[in-house]
Amino acid sequence: MKDIIERIQNWYKLNCNGDWEHSYGYSISTLDNPGWSIAIDLAETPLEALSYKRDYQNVEKEHDWFSIEALDNSLKIYCGPDNLRQAFEIFFNEIIPGYADKDFHYELFLPLIGEEVEIWTPAKARLVDEGSVEIIEIQAIDFGKIKVRDINTIDFCQYSLEKLQLPFKVGDVVTVDIEEVYDGVVLVARDVLMTFCK
Numbered sequence: 001m002k003d004i005i006e007r008i009q010n011w012y013k014l015n016c017n018g019d020w021e022h023s024y025g026y027s028i029s030t031l032d033n034p035g036w037s038i039a040i041d042l043a044e045t046p047l048e049a050l051s052y053k054r055d056y057q058n059v060e061k062e063h064d065w066f067s068i069e070a071l072d073n074s075l076k077i078y079c080g081p082d083n084l085r086q087a088f089e090i091f092f093n094e095i096i097p098g099y100a101d102k103d104f105h106y107e108l109f110l111p112l113i114g115e116e117v118e119i120w121t122p123a124k125a126r127l128v129d130e131g132s133v134e135i136i137e138i139q140a141i142d143f144g145k146i147k148v149r150d151i152n153t154i155d156f157c158q159y160s161l162e163k164l165q166l167p168f169k170v171g172d173v174v175t176v177d178i179e180e181v182y183d184g185v186v187l188v189a190r191d192v193l194m195t196f197c198k
Contacts, residue, residue, distance in 0.1 A: 004085055007092050010131030014176055015045050017107065018184030034063070036084045038077040040091065046104035046127045048073060052095060066090075092130055100127050108133060108176065109147050109188045112164040115156060119164065120147040120181070120188055128173050132193055135172045147181040171195050 012026060024041035031037050042048050050070040058064035066079035066087050075095070079087045104127065109120035121141050125133035139145065143158040168174065174189040 004088050004092075007130050008088065010176075011040075011092075011096075013178050014106070014127075014130060014133070014187065016178045016185055017187055020044050021185070031078065034081045035065075036077070036079050036081070036087070038075075038079075038084075038087065040075040040077070041073065042070065042075055043073040046100035046102075047075070047095065048104075049101060050075065050095070050099050052099060054090070096127070096130055102126065105136065106133055106176075106187060108135065108174075109179075109186045110135075110138065110166060110168045111188065112141070112146075112161065112166055114164040115160070117148055117150075117153040118179075119161070120179070120186065121145065121161075121166070122147075123168075123189075125174075125189075132173055132175050135168055135170050135174065135189070138166070138168070138170055141166075147179075147183075147186055149179075149181055151182045168192065169195070 008026065015024070024043055027039045029037045042050055053069045055067045056065060063080040064083065066077065066083045068075065068077050068087060068090060075091065077087045105124045106126070108123045108125040110123050112119045112121055122139045122145050123135050124137040125135050128134050141161050143161055146161065148154060168189055172195050173193045175191045175193060176187050177190050178185050179188045
């Protein structure tokens with residue numbers, strides 16, 4: 001099972017698109033009773049319309065507790081000092097798979113192979129878990145929609161793009177990462193985890 005820190009990082013990266021990270025993200029702080037306070041921004045994610053509330057208090061142990069509630073496009077989590085992992089596991093193992101909007105689509109960029117510079121072409125994907133997506137649509141390779149790191153490296157044309165290989169197909173479940181391109185940050189496909197038969 002993935003480390004909880006890796007899962008926190010993956011959810012953050014999954015939603016970074018050049019705009020989202022400028023307004024949204026996570027905040028984690030401590031409480032004086034003692035415990036933890038976590039806010040996870042849900043705006044512009046598959047959980048934007050989340051309606052969720054869950055509370056727990058161990059009657060035999062005062063500091064074994066949590067309160068989780070979706071409010072104002074944010075998931076508010078308060079928990080005891082030893083419940084931080086448990087709270088995040090509820091988010092990753094229960095909330096994401098059980099409540100994510102199946103119609104929400106991520107803009108994903110897929111690498112093209114066969115050129116000296118890195119080139120990415122757009123696709124659409126839907127959430128699988130906090131660090132992977134399923135490719136549901138691959139757009140026709142179009143010179144006007146590709147991404148590169150530096151536009152000064154573009155010394156090819158539409159015709160040469162069409163000869164490049166695309167190592168992904170619709171139905172592939174892929175891990176994702178973020179890349180800095182000439183006009184900001186984009187979400188890119190990395191490795192195929194599995195392929196769903198269509």
